């Protein structure tokens with residue numbers, strides 16, 4: 001069996017500029033996903049859905065539904081992030097799945113002008 005250390009690849013400055021910075025814009029070119037990166041498994045520095053014959057068969061569904069779900073969560077709720085204190089602490093602690101060192105707590109409350117879609 002072959003295990004690929006994606007955690008390590010994601011922190012390698014050979015592949016990523018300032019790899020430890022939380023910077024979602026690194027994946028955008030203008031407003032679209034960077035065309036040079038293939039998230040379907042050909043760009044081995046970024047394998048969110050795995051690759052090859054056992055790669056994720058739900059990729060197309062996920063890529064369509066994720067923006068809708070995230071947009072609805074933003075549109076319908078106000079988010080109290082970490083009680084207004086530290087915004088995001090990306091430090092990790094040791095564990096099987098690289099859990100966060102500090103819990104990231106987001107409490108949603110329904111927006112008054114929320115559309116009646118939920």
Ligand code: HEM
Pocket residue numbers: 047048049050051052053054055056057058059061062066
């Ligand atoms: C953001 C959403 C998702 C992510 C990041 C994701 C990621 C992954 C990853 C990394 C694997 C392992 C691939 C490998 O071993 O190379 C996998 C497998 C799998 N995923 Fe997903 N997935 C997502 C959504 C979905 C959805 C929506 C479905 C089904 C509707 C799905 C069904 C599966 C199945 C059945 C497997 C096992 C494939 C196999 O072992 O042959 N996934 N997924």
